[in-house]
Amino acid sequence: MxxxxxxxxxxxxxxxxxxxxxxxxxxxxxxxxxxxxxxxxxxxxxxxxxxxxxxxxxxxxxxxxxxxxxxxxxxxxxxxxxxxxxxxxxxxxxxxxxxxxRGATSSVEDSHRRAEAERQRIEELSNEAEVRALVANEQRARAKADAQGAKLEREDAVRSRLDAESIARDARVQQEEAENNLREGIRPVIWPTLAELQATKERLGYKDGLFHFAIAGIAGSGKSSLANALRGLRNGDDGAAATGVVETTDTIARYPDPDPKRPFVWYDVPGAGTLSVPDWQYFTDQGLYIFDCVIVLFDTRLTATDIAILRNCARFDIPTYIVRSKALQHIRNLAVDMPDDEDDDGESDEEDGTGPLALGRARELYIQETRASVAQNMEAADLSEKRVYLVDKDTLVSVVKNRPVKDALDEAKLLQDLLAEVHRRQVSEA
CATH class of the missing domain: 1.10.287 (Helix Hairpins)
Known part of the structure; x- marks a missing residue:
C-alpha cells in the first residue's frame, strides 16, 4: 500500500x-x-x-x-x-x-609470463655458465694445489736441508763445547729418568713426610762426625756413625734423627776419593738428586768434587750449605804456626800458640782465609756466592742439645738455618 x-x-x-x-x-x-x-x-x-x-x-x-x-x-x-x-x-x-x-591485469599477466619465460631462459644460461665457471675454478684450484704442493715440497726440501745443516752445526758446536768443557774440567750434566728417580728413592729409603739431609764431600772431611753431631751424638755414642781416619764405607748410610720432634733423616754419603768414578759422575751415581738438602763438607779447601756437587744441586734446585769442619783443630794449628807478636809479654802459653791472644789472632785469620777461599772458588766456578759455616763437632753437639758453649763459631747459625730450610719446605708443601 x-x-x-x-x-x-x-x-x-x-x-x-x-x-x-x-x-x-x-x-x-x-x-x-x-x-x-x-x-x-x-x-x-x-x-x-x-x-x-x-x-x-x-x-x-x-x-x-x-x-x-x-x-x-x-x-x-x-x-x-x-x-x-x-x-x-x-x-x-x-x-x-x-x-x-581486468584488461590491464590480463596484459600484466601476459607481460609477467613473458618475463618469467625470459627469466627461465636466462637462468638456464646462467646455470650453464656457472657449471662452466665451476669446472674452470676446479681446474684452476687443482692447478694451484699442484703448484702449492710442488712449492711446499721444495720448501720442505730446503727446510730439511737447513735443518740437517743446523743439526750438524749444532752437533759440531756441542762437540766443540763438550771438548772445551772437558779441557776446562766442566763435565756433562746427566739427568735421571723417572724410573731411575723412583728406584733411587726406594734404594735410599726416601719417605714422604720426612726431610732428608745428605752430607757429602771428599774422604776424610769428617762427614760421619758431622752426621753424629747434627743428631746430638758424640763419636762412640750408641747409634753414632762409625768414624775413622780413612773412609769407613763405600755406600750411603742412613741415620734417622733420634729426636721424635725432628722428622729428619741424615745421610752419610761416601767420599768421591774412595770411588772409581769421575767427580762429575759422583752426583748422579750417589743419587744426590733425591735429597731435600745437601751439606757440602770440606776440611782444608773446596775440591772439584765439591764444586761438581754444588753445580749439580743448583741445576736440580736443591738447597745447599757449605760447611768447613774441624774448626778448633785448624785454629790451634794456625796459632802454633803463626809468628810471635812483638806486643806479646813473652809468656810460655803465648810462645807455643795456646794463649788467648794467639788463638784469637788465629781464629780471625782462619775465618778470613776460609771465607775468601770459598768466595774465590765459587766465583771461578761461575756459581753464586754462598755463606760458609765454620763448625767444630763437639761444639755442635752442645748446640743441638741446647747446652751452653764457649768459643762457638757458626754452629748455632748452621742449625738455625737448617731448621729454617725445613720450615720453608713445609710451608711450600702445605
Whole structure:
C-alpha cells in the first residue's frame, strides 16, 4: 500500500468520525427536547457520547501521529532510494573500472609470463655458465694445489736441508763445547729418568713426610762426625756413625734423627776419593738428586768434587750449605804456626800458640782465609756466592742439645738455618 492510498483511507475515516459526532449531537438534542422520556437515560447516553468523542479524538490523534511517522518513513525511504541510486551508479562505474583493470591485469599477466619465460631462459644460461665457471675454478684450484704442493715440497726440501745443516752445526758446536768443557774440567750434566728417580728413592729409603739431609764431600772431611753431631751424638755414642781416619764405607748410610720432634733423616754419603768414578759422575751415581738438602763438607779447601756437587744441586734446585769442619783443630794449628807478636809479654802459653791472644789472632785469620777461599772458588766456578759455616763437632753437639758453649763459631747459625730450610719446605708443601 503506497502513501496516497493510506492518505485517502485516513481522510475517509476522519469524515466518518465527524458524521458520527454530528449524529450523536443530534440525538442528544432530541433527547433534551423531550422526545425521549427519561433524564437518567439521557445522562447515560451523553456520557457514552462523550466517551465516544474522546475515543474518536484519541484515535484521530493516533492516526495523525501515524500519518506523521508514515511521512517520515516515506521521506527516509525516498532518501534511501536516492542513495541506492547513487550506489548503483557508483557500482556501474566500479564495474566499468574493474573491467578496465581486468584488461590491464590480463596484459600484466601476459607481460609477467613473458618475463618469467625470459627469466627461465636466462637462468638456464646462467646455470650453464656457472657449471662452466665451476669446472674452470676446479681446474684452476687443482692447478694451484699442484703448484702449492710442488712449492711446499721444495720448501720442505730446503727446510730439511737447513735443518740437517743446523743439526750438524749444532752437533759440531756441542762437540766443540763438550771438548772445551772437558779441557776446562766442566763435565756433562746427566739427568735421571723417572724410573731411575723412583728406584733411587726406594734404594735410599726416601719417605714422604720426612726431610732428608745428605752430607757429602771428599774422604776424610769428617762427614760421619758431622752426621753424629747434627743428631746430638758424640763419636762412640750408641747409634753414632762409625768414624775413622780413612773412609769407613763405600755406600750411603742412613741415620734417622733420634729426636721424635725432628722428622729428619741424615745421610752419610761416601767420599768421591774412595770411588772409581769421575767427580762429575759422583752426583748422579750417589743419587744426590733425591735429597731435600745437601751439606757440602770440606776440611782444608773446596775440591772439584765439591764444586761438581754444588753445580749439580743448583741445576736440580736443591738447597745447599757449605760447611768447613774441624774448626778448633785448624785454629790451634794456625796459632802454633803463626809468628810471635812483638806486643806479646813473652809468656810460655803465648810462645807455643795456646794463649788467648794467639788463638784469637788465629781464629780471625782462619775465618778470613776460609771465607775468601770459598768466595774465590765459587766465583771461578761461575756459581753464586754462598755463606760458609765454620763448625767444630763437639761444639755442635752442645748446640743441638741446647747446652751452653764457649768459643762457638757458626754452629748455632748452621742449625738455625737448617731448621729454617725445613720450615720453608713445609710451608711450600702445605
Amino acid at each position: 503506497d502513501f496516497r492510498t493510506e492518505r485517502r483511507l485516513y481522510e475517509a475515516a476522519h469524515k466518518v468520525g465527524n458524521a458520527l459526532v454530528r449524529f450523536f449531537l443530534l440525538f442528544a438534542g432530541l433527547v433534551a427536547g423531550g422526545r425521549i422520556g427519561q433524564n437518567s437515560q439521557v445522562a447515560r447516553l451523553q456520557r457514552r457520547i462523550q466517551e465516544q468523542e474522546d475515543a474518536i479524538s484519541t484515535s484521530v490523534a493516533i492516526q495523525a501521529r501515524a500519518a506523521a511517522a508514515f511521512r517520515n518513513a516515506h521521506d527516509e525511504l525516498r532518501q534511501t532510494e536516492e542513495r541506492m541510486a547513487i550506489i548503483e551508479q557508483n557500482l556501474r562505474l566500479y564495474e566499468q573500472d574493474l573491467h578496465g583493470v
